[in-house]
Amino acid sequence: MPDILLFGGIALRKDAVPQLQQVIIRNKKRYSDHPYFPIKYNFRGLETWYKQRGLSILYKQLLHDSRTWRQKIVDESLECEYKIIISCVNIFGQTADRIRQSKEMAVRFCFSNALMRVALLASEYNTSTCDVILDWPEGNMHAPYTDEYRSAYVLGCCELFPEIRYFAGPLKEVGFSESPFFTRMEDSSLLQFSDLVVGATREFIDFCFNKKPINAFGVQLIKSLVPKFRGYPHRIIGRGISVAPPNGTFRDSLFQGMLKLRYGSNIDKNK
Numbered sequence: 001m002p003d004i005l006l007f008g009g010i011a012l013r014k015d016a017v018p019q020l021q022q023v024i025i026r027n028k029k030r031y032s033d034h035p036y037f038p039i040k041y042n043f044r045g046l047e048t049w050y051k052q053r054g055l056s057i058l059y060k061q062l063l064h065d066s067r068t069w070r071q072k073i074v075d076e077s078l079e080c081e082y083k084i085i086i087s088c089v090n091i092f093g094q095t096a097d098r099i100r101q102s103k104e105m106a107v108r109f110c111f112s113n114a115l116m117r118v119a120l121l122a123s124e125y126n127t128s129t130c131d132v133i134l135d136w137p138e139g140n141m142h143a144p145y146t147d148e149y150r151s152a153y154v155l156g157c158c159e160l161f162p163e164i165r166y167f168a169g170p171l172k173e174v175g176f177s178e179s180p181f182f183t184r185m186e187d188s189s190l191l192q193f194s195d196l197v198v199g200a201t202r203e204f205i206d207f208c209f210n211k212k213p214i215n216a217f218g219v220q221l222i223k224s225l226v227p228k229f230r231g232y233p234h235r236i237i238g239r240g241i242s243v244a245p246p247n248g249t250f251r252d253s254l255f256q257g258m259l260k261l262r263y264g265s266n267i268d269k270n271k
Contacts (some may be wrong), residue, residue, distance in 0.1 A: 041199020
C-alpha cells in the first residue's frame, strides 16, 4: 500500500512479558530445541538470515508451516494481557515521488500518533515506569523517532507540530524512560510478535478497501485479535487503530470494515 503507512505494536505490563514470551518460545520449540530464531508475518523476508547461518532446512520447515505457527501463536497469546495500538496514516501523494518526499514527515507523525496512545494507556494503568522498545530503523535513520520522542518527553508535544499536544502531558511526568530503546526484530520475540500483529493489520486494511476477502488469513487473525485492541469493544477505530486523517472516507472505510469483520454486515456508524 504505497500511500498508507502503518506503525504500531503491543503494550503490556512488565510482569506480563514472560507469559507472552513463553507462548512464542513454546511454538518455536516445535521446530528446534534452540528456539532463538526470528519469525515474522511475511516469513519469506527472513530467507537470507537463515541461509547465512546454515539454517535452510529450518527455514523451509517454518515456511511450509507458516500458517500453522502464526495461527497457534495468535490463539495462545489471547490468554496473555496486552493491548494492540496501531497508527495508520494515509499519505496524500499524487505520485510516487511526492509520497517519497513526504514519507519522513509521515513517519514522524505516525510514530507520534502511536506514542500518544501509549502514553494515554500508561496513564490509564497508572504505571510508574514505561519503556518504549522499537525495531531498528531502516537505514539507521533514527532521527524521526528520537526527535519525536525527545519532544514528547520534555515538552509533551509533536516536534514538527508543537501545537499538537499530548493529552497525557510530557512523557517525563508519566514515568517514561528518557529515551526510546532500539533493538533488531530478529533478536526480540516481542518485536516478532508485534510484526505478526502489524502484518495481519495490513491485510485487514486491504480487506477494508475490497482488496482481500473476509476469509483471508490475516483478516481472520485480526478477527481473533479484536478483543486485544485498545478501545475494545466500542472504539477500536480511533483508539486501537488511530487513523489520520481522523475524518473522511479513509476512516469510514476502516470503521465499516471492522463492523463487517465483527458482525458480518455494514452498520451505520452513528447508530
